[in-house]
Amino acid sequence: MATIHVDIVSAEGEIFSGEAAMVFAPAAxxxxxxxxxxxxxxxxLKPGEVRVQTPGGEEQFFYVSGGALEIQPHLxxxxxxxxxxxxDIDEAAAMQAKQRAEEALKDxxxxxxxxxxxxxxxxxxxxxxxxxKLRKIR
Amino acid sequence: xxxxxxxxxKIASFxxxxxxxxxxxxxxxxxxxxxxxxxxxxxxxxxxxRRVLGHLSHANPDYKHPFMVEREAKSVGFIIxxxxxxxxxxxxxxxxxxxxxxIREWQKQGASVSLCLIGSKGVQFFKRLSDxxxxxxxxxxxxxxxxxxxxxxxxxxxxxxxxxxxxRVFVVNNEFVNTMSQKPEVRQLLPVIxxxxxxxxxxKMWDYIYEPSASDLLDGIxxxxxESQVYQGAVxxxxxxxxxxxxxxxxxxxxxxxxxxxxxLIYNKARQAAITKELSEIVGGAAAV
Numbered sequence: 001m002a003t004i005h006v007d008i009v010s011a012e013g014e015i016f017s018g019e020a021a022m023v024f025a026p027a028a029x030x031x032x033x034x035x036x037x038x039x040x041x042x043x044x045l046k047p048g049e050v051r052v053q054t055p056g057g058e059e060q061f062f063y064v065s066g067g068a069l070e071i072q073p074h075l076x077x078x079x080x081x082x083x084x085x086x087x088d089i090d091e092a093a094a095m096q097a098k099q100r101a102e103e104a105l106k107d108x109x110x111x112x113x114x115x116x117x118x119x120x121x122x123x124x125x126x127x128x129x130x131x132x133k134l135r136k137i138r
Numbered sequence: 139x140x141x142x143x144x145x146x147x148k149i150a151s152f153x154x155x156x157x158x159x160x161x162x163x164x165x166x167x168x169x170x171x172x173x174x175x176x177x178x179x180x181x182x183x184x185x186x187x188r189r190v191l192g193h194l195s196h197a198n199p200d201y202k203h204p205f206m207v208e209r210e211a212k213s214v215g216f217i218i219x220x221x222x223x224x225x226x227x228x229x230x231x232x233x234x235x236x237x238x239x240x241i242r243e244w245q246k247q248g249a250s251v252s253l254c255l256i257g258s259k260g261v262q263f264f265k266r267l268s269d270x271x272x273x274x275x276x277x278x279x280x281x282x283x284x285x286x287x288x289x290x291x292x293x294x295x296x297x298x299x300x301x302x303x304x305x306r307v308f309v310v311n312n313e314f315v316n317t318m319s320q321k322p323e324v325r326q327l328l329p330v331i332x333x334x335x336x337x338x339x340x341x342k343m344w345d346y347i348y349e350p351s352a353s354d355l356l357d358g359i360x361x362x363x364x365e366s367q368v369y370q371g372a373v374x375x376x377x378x379x380x381x382x383x384x385x386x387x388x389x390x391x392x393x394x395x396x397x398x399x400x401x402x403l404i405y406n407k408a409r410q411a412a413i414t415k416e417l418s419e420i421v422g423g424a425a426a427v
Contacts, residue, residue, distance in 0.1 A: 007182070007186055009182045009183040009186050010183060010285075011180060011183045011285040011362075011365065011366045011369050012176070012179060012180065012183075012284070012285055012369075013176075013179035013180070013182070013183075014179065014182040014183075017182075027349060028349055028350060029349050029350075039347055040193075040345070040346045040347065041346055041347040041348075041349065042190075042194070042346040042347070042348055042349070042352075042355050043348070043349035043350075043355070044349075044350070044354075044355065044358060067362075068190070068355070068358060068359050068362070070190045070193070072193070077186050077189070077190060079183065079186060079187055079190070079359070079362065081362070082284065082285045082286050090289055090290070090293055091293075092290075093289050093290025093291075093293065094274070094289075094290045094291075094293040094294050094297065095290070096290055097254070097274035097275065097276055097290040097291040097293075097294055098273060098274050098294060100274070100275045100276065100277070101254075101255070101272045101273055101274045101275045104261045104265060104272065104275055105265065105272060133144075133148070
């Protein structure tokens, strides 16, 4: 029986790699079934289930929260996302990152640095004291 | 001669410090192993995505995505990955030196510089640098950074690049050479440099079926590729942090041990001197009677 090689990977690790008789995936335009010698295809994935039918007839399920799918005649690659992605969610994350930068800049030379400087000073004083004691001991 | 008791207290306090540094060394060692595993786990994704990109650029040589077009560098962006915590030797300092050197070089060529910072050490350091704008930051990712946490920070740079406000994007992080050595590294993220690896293998003309359009797909895949590169940098930096901390704590433990030895010697001498003195006093006293 013809088989097709399947790789399912996410940025944080490999999820599945092996041979399959048939693969089902939630493509952007609807669920697709991929048999060996499928035409080359590239599509995005919707959140859903990727089903892999092994040559032995077993089925394995993998949940993906979106991503991309590449099909070559003997190769299926699922690039799974690690999180739900949507334009506005990404936008919000970007906004937050910007805000954090602004806040960090606002703090220029105020309390946080003051506290750091104090710690630094305390450390220096303690070191000096320790040195003095050592010198006395000698 | 100082009191015998004083020295004893000193030795006890050094021993306490030594215990802490020893514990930190062991914790860092075990975390380093896990971080290394995670570092390895990120590789398949980057490889697969590079393969897809390679196929794409072959199948579709006419369409040029903005991420792949080289422009004159008038403005340069840096994504700088540092640690959140200290006590890891010169790791961050070396990274800052490399980053500053690269920033100065671009500034000499008349480019303006903007920064995205990952890790609180970098935020603290680059606050003082007035001629480079900090656009976005993220701190406290912990020992297991998640790819999803980095999306926002990376997107800020990508958006600027798309708008043409930034013409080059670099990522700066420590490269894990081995446990004993970590090397700061400046890599170009944008424009994407496509390797000519599988050139020749795919000479035939063919094209994908695209669902939806090719440009949308390329956009999404390139974005994920860049995010995965930054994520890889972040994970590698964690491994470096742990390795550097392990080494730093080991030398701190050794130093404490040396100090304790020296103090022990002084302590023994002082103790002996006190006993001798007492003895001679008793003998002297007895002789006087």
